[in-house]
Amino acid sequence: MNKNEVLSAIVAALEADVEALRRAAQIAYEAATAEENKAENKYDTLGLEASYLATGQARRAAEIRQALLTYQQLVLRDYDPTRGIQISSLVTLEDEQGDQRRVFIGPEGAGLKIGHGPQQVTVITPRSPLGQVLIGKRLDDEVSLVVAGVAQVSAVVAVA
Template identity: 80%
Template structure:
């Protein structure tokens, strides 16, 4: 997969997410401030709940905007075997069962999934346990991770 095209898709997805969340936050704000939602008694909490929702959505929108800005400024670097895996590398991992997955080491946007089927790429950050384990590794290196008390092993198949 072409990293430049992947970055463009990540930016496009984040822009879409920001717009969807912005609209949802606006709707929640309008609900929270609507005259008909003014509390009539202590049990009437619709306006208060909508306010909490609007605040949470506004925070999430700000987080995604920050990730978007970071990705817009990111200049992808080619893989350097001497430095190992770094931010902006696209990594193919293969587990012990032969199942492969594509990971993009991004500065933000952890958990974002781009593409479909076998060409799906998951964005991870260096702050995640897997991201930490991958930093500095190279092709054919083994990556060990303990998840919920279970050891998992994967091998770096390709890095771009």
């Protein structure tokens, strides 16, 4: 999977997420405003809870829409060894056991997984611990990250 395919898959996943959240927010809004959910006493909070849910889902949908817009405007840059790894870099890391994983440094959408099996790519941002360590690194550099008190060392084996 190359960077263009990764970017297209991220945009498609975010579009699907926006639509799913839009539908969920609409359902929660309808539940919040339904006549049968009107409070009959001060302890009847079903309508209020549905309102909070609708608000939260609408806020999350707005965040995903913003991430989608950011990715739709993202310019993919070729890897420049003088600058090292930057936003839009597709990086392959290999740990000490020889296991490889691929990450895409994106501006938003951390944790999103694209593809399956050996083609799977995880989106990380420069704000994440791994992203902070990777920014500026170059091909064949080692990166070390302490997770749950254990140092994990990986080598940068490919950058696109």
